[in-house]
Amino acid sequence: MERSLNHTGKLKNLSEEISLRWLDQVRVSLDPQKDLCRIECEASVLTDVCSWFFSKLGYSFASLVVEEDSAEWHLRYIFYGDMENRQIHILYQIPKMEVKVPSISQFVHAADWHEREAEDLFGLVFEDHPRLGDFVLHEEWPEGVNPMRADFDSLKPYVHREVNPEWLPVRILQARGAFMMPIGPIYSDFAESAHFLLETVGEDVIRTIPRLFYKYRGVEKIAEGRTVDQVLLLAERFSGTSAFAHSLAFCQAVEEISGVEVPARSLVLRRLLAELERLRHHVCAIAGICGSTALAVPTSQAGILEEEILRLSCTLTGHRYLFGLNLPGGLSMDFRDETIKNLSATIQDLVKKLDELKEMLRFSSSFLDRLEEVGTISRESAVSYGMVGPIARASGIARDLRKVLPYAGYEAADFTVPIEQDGDGYARLRVLFAEVVQSARIIRQVALSLPPGPVISRLPTLTSGSALGWVEAPRGAAFQWVRLGEDGRVVRYRLTPPSFTNWHGFHLAAEDFAFQDFPIIMATFGLSNAESDR
Amino acid sequence: MSKWVLKGLQTGIKTTSYPDREETASGVSPGLPGGRKEAGNEAHLVISRCPTHALTQAGQQLEVNYRRCIHCFRCLRGVQSAGDWKSGYEWAASMATNDGADHQLGKAFGRSLHIRFVDGGACGACMSELEQINKPFYNMHRLGFFITPTPREADVLLVAGPVTDHMRLPLRKAFEAMPTPKRVLAIGACALSGGIFGPSFASGSGVSELIPVDIGVPGCPPPPLAILHGLLLTVSRKPSASLTFPGSIAGREKS
Numbered sequence: 001m002e003r004s005l006n007h008t009g010k011l012k013n014l015s016e017e018i019s020l021r022w023l024d025q026v027r028v029s030l031d032p033q034k035d036l037c038r039i040e041c042e043a044s045v046l047t048d049v050c051s052w053f054f055s056k057l058g059y060s061f062a063s064l065v066v067e068e069d070s071a072e073w074h075l076r077y078i079f080y081g082d083m084e085n086r087q088i089h090i091l092y093q094i095p096k097m098e099v100k101v102p103s104i105s106q107f108v109h110a111a112d113w114h115e116r117e118a119e120d121l122f123g124l125v126f127e128d129h130p131r132l133g134d135f136v137l138h139e140e141w142p143e144g145v146n147p148m149r150a151d152f153d154s155l156k157p158y159v160h161r162e163v164n165p166e167w168l169p170v171r172i173l174q175a176r177g178a179f180m181m182p183i184g185p186i187y188s189d190f191a192e193s194a195h196f197l198l199e200t201v202g203e204d205v206i207r208t209i210p211r212l213f214y215k216y217r218g219v220e221k222i223a224e225g226r227t228v229d230q231v232l233l234l235a236e237r238f239s240g241t242s243a244f245a246h247s248l249a250f251c252q253a254v255e256e257i258s259g260v261e262v263p264a265r266s267l268v269l270r271r272l273l274a275e276l277e278r279l280r281h282h283v284c285a286i287a288g289i290c291g292s293t294a295l296a297v298p299t300s301q302a303g304i305l306e307e308e309i310l311r312l313s314c315t316l317t318g319h320r321y322l323f324g325l326n327l328p329g330g331l332s333m334d335f336r337d338e339t340i341k342n343l344s345a346t347i348q349d350l351v352k353k354l355d356e357l358k359e360m361l362r363f364s365s366s367f368l369d370r371l372e373e374v375g376t377i378s379r380e381s382a383v384s385y386g387m388v389g390p391i392a393r394a395s396g397i398a399r400d401l402r403k404v405l406p407y408a409g410y411e412a413a414d415f416t417v418p419i420e421q422d423g424d425g426y427a428r429l430r431v432l433f434a435e436v437v438q439s440a441r442i443i444r445q446v447a448l449s450l451p452p453g454p455v456i457s458r459l460p461t462l463t464s465g466s467a468l469g470w471v472e473a474p475r476g477a478a479f480q481w482v483r484l485g486e487d488g489r490v491v492r493y494r495l496t497p498p499s500f501t502n503w504h505g506f507h508l509a510a511e512d513f514a515f516q517d518f519p520i521i522m523a524t525f526g527l528s529n530a531e532s533d534r
Numbered sequence: 535m536s537k538w539v540l541k542g543l544q545t546g547i548k549t550t551s552y553p554d555r556e557e558t559a560s561g562v563s564p565g566l567p568g569g570r571k572e573a574g575n576e577a578h579l580v581i582s583r584c585p586t587h588a589l590t591q592a593g594q595q596l597e598v599n600y601r602r603c604i605h606c607f608r609c610l611r612g613v614q615s616a617g618d619w620k621s622g623y624e625w626a627a628s629m630a631t632n633d634g635a636d637h638q639l640g641k642a643f644g645r646s647l648h649i650r651f652v653d654g655g656a657c658g659a660c661m662s663e664l665e666q667i668n669k670p671f672y673n674m675h676r677l678g679f680f681i682t683p684t685p686r687e688a689d690v691l692l693v694a695g696p697v698t699d700h701m702r703l704p705l706r707k708a709f710e711a712m713p714t715p716k717r718v719l720a721i722g723a724c725a726l727s728g729g730i731f732g733p734s735f736a737s738g739s740g741v742s743e744l745i746p747v748d749i750g751v752p753g754c755p756p757p758p759l760a761i762l763h764g765l766l767l768t769v770s771r772k773p774s775a776s777l778t779f780p781g782s783i784a785g786r787e788k789s
Binding site (some may be wrong): 189 | 666
């Protein structure tokens with residue numbers, strides 16, 4: 001009680017300070033329960049307010065949510081941080097006829113891709129943004145087609161214009177022997193579709209220009225008008241390797257809208273399953289990093305552990321990738337306490353094996369040579385690009401949503417957030433290994449303190465409302481904005497997955513390197529295109 | 535480096551003995567709904583819970599369209615009278631077409647099959663399962679299956695995902711670059727029917743819309759053993775699935 005009073009006081013301080021700074025140009029409202037501060041502001045101060053939170057107060061940029069009603073555009077800039085006030089929503093409205101919006105990305109670089117995306121999909125023009133144009137939609141889409149607008153029919157297949165299949169990359173660097181090396185969209189073993197232009201003068205690559213969204217499935221758009229049950233399937237399956245995390249974020253948003261109380265047992269089990277998924281993802285990423293350096297035995301060793309976790313997941317839940325478990329209000333199935341104890345014991349063994357692998361890798365000099373000082377991201381760049389997850393933590397940013405904005409009862413979990421300062425490929429590998437240990441620790445705690453009771457609460461009939469859901473997905477902070485209409489169907493679904501956030505900064509790591517390091521940089525980033533392209 | 539050799543030897547052989555013997559380890563497959571002989575009174579309830587319309591009632595039977603099933607378990611969990619759930623993994627099947635052509639490549643390719651994969655907008659789970667067939671537990675090299683970096687050397691094209699609009703052209707170019715004889719395998723519910731994503735403004739309703747598909751592997755995602763079964767079927771080393779595919783799993787006729 002004392003804490004919350006104290007807290008309300010601090011929120012008030014913030015609101016007074018904002019009101020003083022921008023007098024009549026902002027309207028501040030507080031929601032102490034959610035630790036949330038809403039600021040409605042005018043065009044003249046939008047960039048000032050955003051950059052004040054980002055640069056002066058050190059908040060992270062979470063997402064830009066664009067919504068449309070019959071009369072107005074509603075823009076919502078969401079920031080979060082481990083300060084006294086965890087969530088800041090900056091709201092800005094313009095009449096429907098207007099499409100010009102002040103660009104904040106010159107001060108909040110993390111918002112760069114969000115603005116480009118909104119320009120491409122909604123047709124909003126962000127003034128003074130240096131790089132607007134084709135981004136999500138490739139050249140087969142004519143200019144002026146904005147699929148996210150309410151009047152665009154998402155179910156009808158769109159007839160595209162013909163594109164020239166004999167496409168050649170444009171050469172930017174004009175020097176003797178300089179050329180553009182295209183990679184993708186189809187390349188190497190089982191790599192995901194993405195395209196990279198490596199600008200090179202022979203062996204050295206000067207810079208990398210990624211081109212994504214080959215896998216754009218328009219998930220945000222096709223979710224509109226569907227029921228919560230149907231959108232849950234999209235939340236789960238748009239990125240199959242972090243299905244549990246994203247479906248959890250969606251369920252949490254729906255639970256907040258409906259006000260349903262999630263049973264204690266299912267909160268604890270959700271932590272267990274989320275950590276199981278993180279564990280599997282990290283082991284797979286470790287296998288990928290070993291594979292990229294062509295070190296066969298540890299690749300196989302990590303591959304064995306990955307398949308063991310997949311089999312454990314399937315034996316426990318019926319599905320190898322934890323599909324079909326999260327429901328708004330809880331979980332679709334319960335487990336016996338004994339089963340969870342056994343799972344925890346198996347996981348502890350598995351982590352021991354992983355630790356042996358780490359110790360062996362630590363003394364394999366040929367392996368370290370290929371990871372150290374490769375794909376380095378400085379702390380400053382990581383902050384400016386708003387990077388998240390293990391990549392940010394390898395560059396010295398300890399922001400983890402499980403600590404900053406605890407959900408699913410993570411405030412009760414005892415764990416640490418490992419960080420490294422070097423920001424190179426090896427630092428990212430060390431963070432992955434350290435996080436696996438923490439996940440196993442959380443799983444052990446869950447197994448020891450599983451409360452009895454039901455795993456699902458009945459959901460009341462859904463009506464209109466909106467809420468933000470978030471999780472620390474295996475690849476980093478993920479946000480989902482959900483708005484339901486009066487009939488309980490989804491009106492707006494905004495996904496900000498960690499891969500989208502981190503691909504934005506990928507080019508920083510892929511500058512001035514030798515060709516053979518490209519797969520290694522890719523592997524230490526471990527990003528998913530399915531997750532980013534949506 | 536000798537420590538790694540030693541480590542490898544100490545680990546021993548982890549690889550499955552499939553296809554010589556059935557794999558019985560727990561957790562290798564999520565299983566599939568089996569339909570039911572007796573549809574019963576609750577049939578319409580179970581059917582209404584299926585979000586992808588994979589379940590239909592045909593006479594007294596509950597039938598499953600395996601092109602559409604996405605393992606959501608909604609016909610299994612939270613219902614009074616759940617549908618059957620079948621274990622197993624030998625799910626790959628020849629796509630029924632009218633011309634009666636042989637969809638297997640035949641014995642000449644039996645132990646030397648080169649594979650190219652194209653990601654048509656897969657969610658990542660199908661791709662993760664595909665990667666497993668290259669890892670120790672499944673190790674497709676022992677069966678004579680190899681990944682090739684270029685479609686020009688490929689005998690088989692594996693495609694996952696509903697095929698997003700942006701991947702239509704790359705997919706068609708990859709297919710055209712392959713020498714004949716060539717075969718196409720559609721991996722997973724999205725590739726077979728568009729899944730929960732297509733058809734829409736941004737993605738199609740599966741691979742067969744663009745290029746002829748010879749073999750379909752259902753599942754969301756299909757487990758590694760089902761994918762191996764698909765490859766073995768391609769080279770006539772395993773028979774087609776014993777599952778029935780109501781309405782056939784083929785989307786359209788061969789163009």
